[in-house]
Amino acid sequence: MTGLRSALWLPLFDELADPVAVARLAAEAEEAGWHGVFVWDHLRWRAPVRQVADPWITLAAIATATERLRFGPMVTPLARRRPAKLAKETATLDRLSGGRLTLGVGLGSDRFAGELSATGEELDDRRRGELLDESLEILTAAWSGAPVRHRGRHYTVDGIEFLPAPVQRPGVPVWAAGRPGNAKPLRRAARQDGFFPVNLENPDQLAEIVTTITDLRRPRTTRYDIAVPLPPGTDPAPYAEAGATWWLAEFEPETVSLDRVRGVLRDGPADLAIERTR
Numbered sequence: 036m037t038g039l040r041s042a043l044w045l046p047l048f049d050e051l052a053d054p055v056a057v058a059r060l061a062a063e064a065e066e067a068g069w070h071g072v073f074v075w076d077h078l079r080w081r082a083p084v085r086q087v088a089d090p091w092i093t094l095a096a097i098a099t100a101t102e103r104l105r106f107g108p109m110v111t112p113l114a115r116r117r118p119a120k121l122a123k124e125t126a127t128l129d130r131l132s133g134g135r136l137t138l139g140v141g142l143g144s145d146r147f148a149g150e151l152s153a154t155g156e157e158l159d160d161r162r163r164g165e166l167l168d169e170s171l172e173i174l175t176a177a178w179s180g181a182p183v184r185h186r187g188r189h190y191t192v193d194g195i196e197f198l199p200a201p202v203q204r205p206g207v208p209v210w211a212a213g214r215p216g217n218a219k220p221l222r223r224a225a226r227q228d229g230f231f232p233v234n235l236e237n238p239d240q241l242a243e244i245v246t247t248i249t250d251l252r253r254p255r256t257t258r259y260d261i262a263v264p265l266p267p268g269t270d271p272a273p274y275a276e277a278g279a280t281w282w283l284a285e286f287e288p289e290t291v292s293l294d295r296v297r298g299v300l301r302d303g304p305a306d307l308a309i310e311r312t313r
Contacts, residue, residue: 044284045072046080046286047077047089048088065102076109080148080288112143112151114156132202136201138209140212164223172187179200221248230244232263241263262280
């Protein structure tokens with residue numbers, strides 16, 4: 036439980052659509068003892084939200100404003116990104132930060148803002164899953180630094196070397212998102228470096244997920260992260276006991292503000308939250 040790390044999980048909306056302001060928040064969070072800052076990846080959101088920042092430019096700002104924080108998109112829908120371009124972006128961002136990037140990935144959804152349908156993206160969950168899995172294959176190969184020769188159902192990469200490679204070896208850590216009770220995302224996540232549960236209901240549900248992923252990963256014993264989003268004020272201790280390694284402080288997207296985030300980061304990370312609830 037004492038190993039639980041803490042991060043801010045920020046929707047880049049309205050007041051937080053300013054990358055300069057978010058970079059300052061990240062620097063303040065680092066100074067206050069937080070371990071990470073992760074950002075949403077969206078093109079738009081439902082009303083009353085009007086302004087939405089690009090996550091990758093914002094992450095570059097965070098990288099240059101901090102020295103120790105882990106950071107990344109949480110999560111990026113790979114089906115609407117070109118994997119070859121993302122391979123370059125992630126490697127460059129990892130080098131810019133000295134090896135602090137984590138890549139959160141998922142299917143994405145059209146449910147909240149209609150951004151997939153509004154831009155002509157794939158709406159079928161099964162096909163987006165295929166695109167996601169094939170993209171992960173390309174990213175893994177690209178991060179190795181060796182020539183990538185991939186001819187799949189959806190993408191082709193013909194003999195390209197993606198150099199310079201990321202600082203982190205064998206590549207940027209990947210956390211895969213998924214809903215509890217859905218077997219395929221858990222199998223996908225077990226092949227990666229972490230799991231980000233969406234719509235988690237309670238610590239018992241998390242304990243079941245941890246057991247399932249542990250079984251799927253055998254006999255591997257490498258580090259694996261479980262990143263749990265919880266509203267500020269929630270006691271993170273039961274989730275840590277169930278297997279969470281990260282607590283991500285989540286904010287309501289329609290009401291998030293600079294003052295609200297600053298209030299939470301000044302309250303301190305998970306170890307202080309656990310002490311206050313005892």
